[in-house]
Amino acid sequence: NAGVTQTPKFQVLKTGQSMTLQCAQDMNHNSMYWYRQDPGMGLRLIYYSASEGTTDKGEVPNGYNVSRLNKREFSLRLESAAPSQTSVYFCASSDIVNYGYTFGSGTRLTVV
Amino acid sequence: KNQVEQSPQSLIILEGKNCTLQCNYTVSPFSNLRWYKQDTGRGPVSLTIMTFSENTKSNGRYTATLDADTKQSSLHITASQLSDSASYICVVSGDSSYKLIFGSGTRLLVRP
Numbered sequence: 642n643a644g645v646t647q648t649p650k651f652q653v654l655k656t657g658q659s660m661t662l663q664c665a666q667d668m669n670h671n672s673m674y675w676y677r678q679d680p681g682m683g684l685r686l687i688y689y690s691a692s693e694g695t696t697d698k699g700e701v702p703n704g705y706n707v708s709r710l711n712k713r714e715f716s717l718r719l720e721s722a723a724p725s726q727t728s729v730y731f732c733a734s735s736d737i738v739n740y741g742y743t744f745g746s747g748t749r750l751t752v753v
Numbered sequence: 754k755n756q757v758e759q760s761p762q763s764l765i766i767l768e769g770k771n772c773t774l775q776c777n778y779t780v781s782p783f784s785n786l787r788w789y790k791q792d793t794g795r796g797p798v799s800l801t802i803m804t805f806s807e808n809t810k811s812n813g814r815y816t817a818t819l820d821a822d823t824k825q826s827s828l829h830i831t832a833s834q835l836s837d838s839a840s841y842i843c844v845v846s847g848d849s850s851y852k853l854i855f856g857s858g859t860r861l862l863v864r865p
Contacts, residue, residue: 645796683757683842683855684797699852731796742787742853744796 643667647732647745654722654752662717662748664732670743672735673715674699675707677728678747684731690715722752755780757845757856765862770833774859776826776843784846788817788828791840791858800828800841833863 645666654660666673671692676684686699688707696707704726706718715734719726732745757778766772778786785804789797801810801817803826809818814831830837843856 681857683857684853685855686852689852733796741802742799744798746796747794 645732645734645743645745647730647748649748650746651749652751654719654750656723656752658722659718659720660722660750661719662730662732662750663714664716664745665714666732666734666743667713668734668736668743669712670734670736671712672737673709674733674735675705675715675717676731676733677701678731679728687717687730719750722750724752726750727752755845755847755854757843757854759841759843759856759859761859762857763860763862765864766833768833768835768863768865772830772833772861774828774830774841774843774861776828776856778824778826778843778845778854778856780824780845780847780854782848783821783824784848786817786819786826787844787846787853788815788826789842789844791842793839797842830861835863835865837861838863 648663674689675687678684685701690696690709693712708716730748735742760775787802788800791797800812800815803810803819816829819826840858840860842858845854
């Protein structure tokens with residue numbers, strides 16, 4: 642049982658390049674989330690998807706787009722990467738009924 | 754503004770000793786409070802979840818307390834082990850389980 646799987650684990654981009662972070666969960670959770678974690682700060686919500694077919698902005702959505710491809714998969718896209726987007730990105734999914742949140746192992750992104 | 758503050762920022766203890774981490778929050782309305790453990794390079798893993806009506810919850814050597822009147826929580830670790838070295842994050846859920854408010858964490862180092 643893999644839980645939440647994120648790819649890639651590490652990525653270096655040049656300013657202006659684009660990329661998509663992939664996330665998949667196998668727990669049949671309805672809700673999925675993308676967070677970023679920066680040194681000295683708590684995780685901040687970028688976008689979330691309460692259920693398949695819906696997406697909503699979180700606290701820091703600027704510069705990002707998301708796609709809820711199906712119930713299992715939720716991707717995060719950076720159209721034109723900026724150094725301010727250097728961070729560790731975490732995908733998570735939740736079973737709201739049980740309040741359970743499961744996080745992926747993260748993607749460490751560096752934009753130079 | 755909804756905030757979660759943790760103290761201390763970092764802590765070093767000797768193996769076998771006990772320690773207590775603190776969390777104060779100003780989130781309102783309050784739904785639940787969670788403690789997560791995050792090992793270096795990994796995603797957060799849930800330790801405990803407490804709702805308004807619960808004032809203590811244990812998970813092995815981890816015991817969390819909640820005082821909803823003073824809006825304070827603590828995480829007590831008993832008989833620490835080297836594997837307890839990690840960041841411990843306090844997270845509060847407000848009016849929506851979709852949006853969690855994360856503290857910046859306490860970094861714990863357990864030394865032999």
